[in-house]
Amino acid sequence: MADKNLTLAISSSPHLRSPDTVSNAMRDVLLALLPITLVSIYFFKLHAVFLILVCLAAAALTELLFRKVMNKPSSLDDGSALVTGLLVALCFGPSTAWWTAALCTFIGVGIAKELMGGLGWNRFNPALFGQCIGNSFSSDIQLSFFNICLDAPLSGRN
Amino acid sequence: MTVKTFSQGVFLPHYKEFSEKKSITTIPLPKEVVIPLHQHTGAPCRALVKPGDEVKAGQRIGESDAFVSAYVHASVDGKVTAVEPRPYFTGTNVESVVIEVDAKQGKPAWQERDTSKLSIDEIRAAIKDAGIVGMGGAAFPTHVKLSPPKPIDAFIVNACECEPFLTCDHRMMLEMTDMLLEGARLAQKAVSAPKLIFGVETNKPDAIQALNSKIAGEAGVELVALDVKYPQGSEKQLIKAVLDREVPPGKLPFDVGVVVQNVATCIAVYEACRYGKPSIERVLTVTGDGAAKPQNVLVKMGTPIGHIIEQCGGFKGEAGKVIMGGPMTGWAQSRLDTSIVKGSSGILLFSPAMVAETEHKACVRCGKCVDHCPMFLYPNYISTYAETGRFDLADEWGAMDCFECGVCVYVCPSNRPIVQFVREAKKQIAAARAARN
Secondary structure, eight states: OSOOOOOOOOOOOOOOSSOOOOOHHHHHHHHHHHHHHHHHHHHHHHHHHHHHHHHHHHHHHHHHHHHHHOOOOOGGOOHHHHHHHHHHHHTSTTTTOOHHHHHHHHHHHHHIIIIITTTTTTTSSSHHHHHHHHHHHGGGGGGHHHHHHSSOOOOOOO | OOOOOOSSOOOOOOOTTTTTTTTOOOOOOOSSSEEOOOSSSSOOOOEEEOOOOEEEEEEEEEEESSOOOOEEEESSSSEEEEEEEETTTSSEEEEEEEEOOOSOOOOOOOOOGGEEEEEHHHHHHHHTTTTOOOTTTTTOOOHHSSSSOOOOOOEEEOOOOSSSSSSHHHHHHHHHHHHHHHHHHHHHTTTSSSSEEEEETTTOHHHHHHHHHHHOOTTTTTEEESOOOBBSSHHHHHHHHHHHOOOOOEEEEEEGEEEEEEEHHHHHHHHHHHHOOOSOOEEEEETTTSSSEEEEEEETOOHHHHHHHHTEEEETSSOOOEESTTTTOOOOOOOOOBOTTTOOOOEEEEGGGGGGOOOOOOOOOOHHHHHHHOOOHHHHHHHHHHHOOHHHHHHTTTGOEEEEEEEEHHHHHHOOOOOHHHHHHHHHHHHHHHHHH
């Protein structure tokens, strides 16, 4: 019976997939970061909101730029850029200059992630890589747990 | 009821509801059957017939002198029209005997005998004559398996049917219980095992009850209930769960005193011993979310899958994929003129909605595959090394130990075709090993 014109998909076994995807995993990470994000916004108000938005945008734009220049398809839909952006923002003090945060995000996503081969090929965590570079060169963002907690946290100054 | 299990593996959706309550049915014969001369593990058969020959159902039409091989038989009365390569369900072409099916089929003349009087040699000879091979899918010649070189203390009946969708073994357990029991006892006798154990997954409570009621209180026979986890039906995982014994890598179950056989194989053993009936038909499940009339159907070996699909109502809507076997280890079909062989347990009709995405990302080193691999391998490393051509490293990380169950691919969030990478790696590694020798 080979006279029916059927189009059948072929692939190697297995033919079933779990619903888990990288995008779902990244969404779960963002959800896990939500409480601390809300706490930061509560304490540091607009400074926090601004910094978070700057880093999210920087991360997304960096990934877009690098992938375009390297002739690769966009990978924003996996959500990993947003996770990196949020992580960078959350590890800086609220008085950090926006361009410092953006630059560190750019270094993290661009060098540690995209130039290494993209998601999965990074040797270092992109967010922490960016933060380390930034820490080495700028006293502006040096994060001190005690400064933040004990030293007038509501004013936002380290 | 204690429920046993093995480590790792994955819980899959069952998808059994389509066909688990459907009694075994039969369908009209096709116009032509195509019997591959090599449908088992071991040496291929040479044809004993030629075009023009009349054959009867049960007649031996292929044999090999190799120890590890199995005879093939005509499954119908008919006339041989060709002995030539024909499409095989794995995508290759295999030399096959093509038989035009007679409009009128005669009555088979099986000779009944008392199975309780058969010696071990007679049992093995009956099985060899019948061309029986493992019907769970591996298709290993049964008379060889039942001639283990080491002493056996336990014979396990593999009644797990751990692949989603498939329910043929389940129905056989319910509708052919006595045949199964007798076949299992005959196989147990052939390997002189003092213990007979049925390993059944808990999603078949009616089958567990049916078997338990038959073996209740009998010494040396027990039923072990198993958690519905894939791949419980894989031999080594089954032995681990039931007896807590590990078959070392590169070794076989008889090295730990165990022989395992599938439900359908045991029933075939019974039929061979009792009637001298060869392996000429089997029950398989036609199912899937795209199947118009999912059912468990008894078909003759060599029936083209297109005929079976048509007789079972075909596709409900648009066709997505046709799979021969189960959804985890089965083979996607590109054509419907491939035929049923002894190890064919199912035909799955998938709608386009169930066809998995093929785009995949890089390995994100999440480790889920490592967590779930039943062989405790590192599919993440194996797949990235294979992907980048480093088959030597893939070998070091155990690519050859993979039995291609597909658990890693199922759980991978990057949708990586790890089993496909492993298959390629195995090919390259084997070639490299051969080149070194």
